[in-house]
Amino acid sequence: MTNNDVLRRLRFALDIPDRKVIDLFKLADYDIRKEEFDILFMKESDEGFVECDDSLVEFFLQGLIADRRGKREDAPAQAYVRRGRLSNNDILKQLRIALELRDEDIADIMKLSGVSVSKSEIGALFRKKDHANFRPCGDQFLRNFLNGLTARRRGLSAAQPS
Numbered sequence: 001m002t003n004n005d006v007l008r009r010l011r012f013a014l015d016i017p018d019r020k021v022i023d024l025f026k027l028a029d030y031d032i033r034k035e036e037f038d039i040l041f042m043k044e045s046d047e048g049f050v051e052c053d054d055s056l057v058e059f060f061l062q063g064l065i066a067d068r069r070g071k072r073e074d075a076p077a078q079a080y081v082r083r084g085r086l087s088n089n090d091i092l093k094q095l096r097i098a099l100e101l102r103d104e105d106i107a108d109i110m111k112l113s114g115v116s117v118s119k120s121e122i123g124a125l126f127r128k129k130d131h132a133n134f135r136p137c138g139d140q141f142l143r144n145f146l147n148g149l150t151a152r153r154r155g156l157s158a159a160q161p162s
Helices: 003-014 018-027 034-040 054-069 088-098 103-112 119-125 139-154
Strands: none
Touching: 003 034, 003 054, 003 139, 018 034, 018 054, 054 088, 088 119, 088 139, 103 119, 103 139
16 A cells, blocks of 8 residues: 555545644644645545655654644654654554554454454554564555444445545
8 A cells, every 4th residue: 555545545534634634744743845735645546646755654643643642742743753664564553542442443443344353463463573473464454444444433334435
């Protein structure tokens, strides 16, 4: 999945308007430029599509966490932005924090998209990479999670958002 696709699906699932998106970036101590904002939600087939980089997704997720759970006062949000590649596991972990999801909640969300997962499979996604039971989160798992989240939050079928 591209970063744009993740942001587009997440925005649709949580029904976040433009103004709120800008506010989320500000909560992460990032002032998004108009050019950046315009490319965030483009589809790959759109003219002028440019894949947004990992740092923009990270700022969005940090802003979402700050909005939902409160901003950490001990350090600026940018201090928590990783400097390496953002993995699907990282995205899932930050969504888990922002939405205050437990393993059971994630399993229920996945069921809404037609996928059955066990608590141990879910736990493996949140382990450190060097742990023997770590499991990488694939694009299909993240896509199904976002589809299930859409169904849960918007009361829609788990069909893909436009």
